[in-house]
Amino acid sequence: xxxxxxxxxxxxxxxxxxxxxxxxxxxxxxxxxxxxxxxxxxxxxxxxxxxxxxxxxxxxxxxxxxxxxxxxxxxxxxxxxxxxxxxxxxxxxxxxxxxxxxxxxxxxxxxxxxxxxxxxxxxxxxxxxxxxxxxxxxxxxxxxxxxxxxxxxxxxxxxxxxxxxxxxxxxxxxxxxxxxxxxxxxxxxxxxxxxxxxxxxxxxxxxxxxxxxxxxxxxxxxxxxxxxxxxxxxxxxxxxxxxxxxxxxxxxxxxxxxxxxxxxxxxxxxxxxxxxxxxxxxxxxxxxxxxxxxxxxxxxxxxxxxxxxxxxxxxxxxxxxxxxxxxxxxxxxxxxxxxxxxxxxxxxxxxxxxxxxxxxxxxxxxxxxxxxxxxxxxxxxxxxxxxxxxxxxxxxxxxxxxxxxxxxxxxxxxxxxxxxxxxxxxxxxxxxxxxxxxxxxxxxxxxxxxxxxxxxxxxxxxxxxxxxxxxxxxxxxxxxxxxxxxxxxxxxxxxxxxxxxxxxxxxxxxxxxxxxxxxxxxxxxxxxxxxxx
Amino acid sequence: xxxxxxxxxxxxxxxxxxxxxxxxxxxxxxxxxxxxxxxxxxxxxxxxxxxxxxxxxxxxxxxxxxxxxxxxxxxxxxxxxxxxxxxxxxxxxxxxxxxxxxxxxxxxxxxxxxxxxxxxxxxxxxxxxxxxxxxxxxxxxxxxxxxxxxxxxxxxxxxxxxxxxxxxxxxxxxxxxxxxxxxxxxxxxxxxxxxxxxxxxxxxxxxxxxxxxxxxxxxxxxxxxxxxxxxxxxxxxxxxxxxxxxx
Numbered sequence: 001x002x003x004x005x006x007x008x009x010x011x012x013x014x015x016x017x018x019x020x021x022x023x024x025x026x027x028x029x030x031x032x033x034x035x036x037x038x039x040x041x042x043x044x045x046x047x048x049x050x051x052x053x054x055x056x057x058x059x060x061x062x063x064x065x066x067x068x069x070x071x072x073x074x075x076x077x078x079x080x081x082x083x084x085x086x087x088x089x090x091x092x093x094x095x096x097x098x099x100x101x102x103x104x105x106x107x108x109x110x111x112x113x114x115x116x117x118x119x120x121x122x123x124x125x126x127x128x129x130x131x132x133x134x135x136x137x138x139x140x141x142x143x144x145x146x147x148x149x150x151x152x153x154x155x156x157x158x159x160x161x162x163x164x165x166x167x168x169x170x171x172x173x174x175x176x177x178x179x180x181x182x183x184x185x186x187x188x189x190x191x192x193x194x195x196x197x198x199x200x201x202x203x204x205x206x207x208x209x210x211x212x213x214x215x216x217x218x219x220x221x222x223x224x225x226x227x228x229x230x231x232x233x234x235x236x237x238x239x240x241x242x243x244x245x246x247x248x249x250x251x252x253x254x255x256x257x258x259x260x261x262x263x264x265x266x267x268x269x270x271x272x273x274x275x276x277x278x279x280x281x282x283x284x285x286x287x288x289x290x291x292x293x294x295x296x297x298x299x300x301x302x303x304x305x306x307x308x309x310x311x312x313x314x315x316x317x318x319x320x321x322x323x324x325x326x327x328x329x330x331x332x333x334x335x336x337x338x339x340x341x342x343x344x345x346x347x348x349x350x351x352x353x354x355x356x357x358x359x360x361x362x363x364x365x366x367x368x369x370x371x372x373x374x375x376x377x378x379x380x381x382x383x384x385x386x387x388x389x390x391x392x393x394x395x396x397x398x399x400x401x402x403x404x405x406x407x408x409x410x411x412x413x414x415x416x417x418x419x420x421x422x423x424x425x426x427x428x429x430x431x432x433x434x435x436x437x438x439x440x441x442x443x444x445x446x447x448x449x450x451x452x453x454x455x456x457x458x459x460x461x462x463x464x465x466x467x468x469x470x471x472x473x474x475x476x477x478x479x480x481x482x483x484x485x486x487x488x489x490x491x492x493x494x495x496x497x498x499x500x501x502x503x504x505x506x507x508x509x510x511x512x513x514x515x516x517x518x519x520x521x522x523x524x525x526x527x528x529x530x531x532x533x
Numbered sequence: 534x535x536x537x538x539x540x541x542x543x544x545x546x547x548x549x550x551x552x553x554x555x556x557x558x559x560x561x562x563x564x565x566x567x568x569x570x571x572x573x574x575x576x577x578x579x580x581x582x583x584x585x586x587x588x589x590x591x592x593x594x595x596x597x598x599x600x601x602x603x604x605x606x607x608x609x610x611x612x613x614x615x616x617x618x619x620x621x622x623x624x625x626x627x628x629x630x631x632x633x634x635x636x637x638x639x640x641x642x643x644x645x646x647x648x649x650x651x652x653x654x655x656x657x658x659x660x661x662x663x664x665x666x667x668x669x670x671x672x673x674x675x676x677x678x679x680x681x682x683x684x685x686x687x688x689x690x691x692x693x694x695x696x697x698x699x700x701x702x703x704x705x706x707x708x709x710x711x712x713x714x715x716x717x718x719x720x721x722x723x724x725x726x727x728x729x730x731x732x733x734x735x736x737x738x739x740x741x742x743x744x745x746x747x748x749x750x751x752x753x754x755x756x757x758x759x760x761x762x763x764x765x766x767x768x769x770x771x772x773x774x775x776x777x778x779x780x
Binding site for chain 2: 373375376377380384389391392393394403404406409429430431432433434435436463480482483509512532533
């Protein structure tokens with residue numbers, strides 16, 4: 001039996017609920033009747049995943065809420081149920097602090113899943129003078145972290161220990177199963193603890209309802225009938241859990257913090273100060289066989305300003321790329337030697353997304369022409385700033401400005417609207433080859449010399465016969481025209497609303513224009529938005 | 534290799550009776566230039582066939598400069614630019630557009646320019662020449678709209694760099710008349726179809742594209758659809774007049 005590790009398992013009941021409450025406490029109004037007992041944890045709370053209850057608090061369970069209920073059913077059973085979405089990341093993230101605290105007390109903690117941790121019990125038992133005191137020390141630690149109701153089970157193997165923890169009561173929160181007594185302890189427990197629904201159903205139909213009955217079957221027969229997975233569960237049921245406890249490896253600290261004392265107030269000084277650390281940062285990543293593809297840079301100034309931004313890279317960051325990103329974030333659109341508003345006291349470089357270095361290795365004959373293009377464009381970016389070099393995508397929308405979007409070189413395009421939708425009301429082909437970055441205001445006159453006006457219903461005062469820029473110079477005769485094509489978007493949103501009429505006109509030199517009459521609350525105005533040249 | 538012979542031959546058959554030395558120098562320079570053009574092992578970019586016939590050498594040359602529009606005409610033609618870019622881009626070349634904030638992206642995509650291989654630098658500011666040179670190092674075709682006239686020395690350096698790297702430069706805008714240009718393309722007599730007096734919409738346009746070359750000679754011009762109703766660029770088919778001998 002030397003193969004089986006004597007294990008200690010910590011179990012925190014209803015951990016998802018506790019995690020959710022720790023991150024975002026409930027604001028419970030003190031009711032006059034039970035103001036004294038209205039502790040935050042007593043409120044009926046349920047976490048929902050895919051429309052079903054994933055976890056619920058003790059107060060909700062008393063009302064009849066249980067795991068697997070539909071939200072509506074749960075709310076019918078408990079009318080003042082508070083419903084929150086279940087977030088697995090939040091679960092793991094909050095349990096990470098618990099793991100860190102346990103590691104300070106006892107080394108070699110294995111995270112089984114959020115809410116359950118396993119430790120080899122031999123060391124702590126020797127240190128605290130017995131398994132029972134070691135378990136009590138663990139419970140006391142969790143109490144000090146503000147996590148009530150934790151249970152500890154100590155037995156041969158993590159599976160038995162977990163079952164021992166689950167059967168511990170609130171009065172005796174540490175349950176020790178003596179060495180070699182695992183099979184006896186597990187014998188009366190139901191087979192449903194094995195967490196294999198197909199096997200459980202089958203065992204029940206074979207008339208086997210307890211773990212002891214399952215363990216009594218000959219091991220070779222179980223292996224022949226249920227395969228290696230079944231044999232493993234059979235060993236668990238017999239208390240022969242041979243899984244070792246693998247200590248949790250703390251992730252390497254890859255962040256890089258550069259503090260400036262005294263604070264620096266010039267961009268070039270800061271970037272120079274960051275240079276050595278950026279080298280070090282990239283080398284540390286390489287030593288862990290990683291490359292960084294997304295980076296977060298946080299900058300603190302002495303006045304307490306804080307700026308943070310994520311930077312993407314089409315391949316992976318080199319040291320000089322990191323320094324460039326710091327400089328761009330500092331200077332915004334200013335020049336390299338411009339002064340800052342207040343001195344920079346700290347720069348923090350955090351790798352947000354890392355990837356194995358093997359996926360980013362340059363081929364034996366180089367990475368092809370794209371590598372060269374990327375380097376050349378990165379050089380231009382370091383001259384002009386990150387937004388200086390753009391790539392273009394066609395987005396969804398009706399106006400010309402909505403349909404074309406530019407993305408800084410290296411960033412991923414995010415399209416708020418799909419260009420695959422039909423977008424009725426967009427301009428007919430061919431599209432204008434020149435779209436003015438800022439529309440030019442124009443005057444449009446009818447044959448009688450008065451301004452052309454289009455009302456809400458698309459009726460226009462007279463046919464356009466002449467237009468000129470707002471400066472009045474260089475007027476053009478209109479030889480052909482089409483319109484008005486009305487466009488009315490987002491009338492419910494005063495900020496983004498658009499109510500306009502579009503005209504295509506051809507002037508006497510054969511150049512065609514797109515003229516737009518925009519109606520606003522303050523009045524309407526003509527502008528030339530694009531030219532068909 | 535064989536050009537050496539023809540050059541000495543040309544040098545010996547120089548007309549000696551020319552009077553003014555300036556005229557002789559002009560004559561010699563134009564002859565040297567035309568021979569250099571044939572001597573250069575200039576590879577051609579895949580150019581749209583409608584335009585290729587007009588361009589000297591039968592297409593866009595790598596390492597050469599081209600200009601669109603002339604200072605006389607107010608509007609340079611962005612569609613003509615797109616027509617020049619469409620051929621190389623469809624064949625897999627990267628295009629860069631420097632200093633053109635008004636570039637119609639969706640029109641470019643609809644004329645067959647691959648947006649994945651299009652790089653825009655809308656506001657290069659004062660560093661436009663350095664940016665153009667840096668981009669010409671890595672991209673096959675670069676379009677530049679100079680904000681002002683560049684000095685002769687800078688242009689000579691830029692054109693040397695282009696020749697070395699084999700990238701093609703297209704200069705647009707009102708400062709596009711660069712002496713180093715291989716050819717100057719301009720557009721005239723534009724007429725739109727499909728639009729009436731309050732009816733229809735723009736569908737197609739016929740223009741006359743004129744190409745004048747650096748080496749002098751008669752400008753070549755052709756009537757072209759830019760674009761035709763199917764968004765293609767094509768020569769206008771003139772109805773052939775068949776003469777038949779009678780009597």
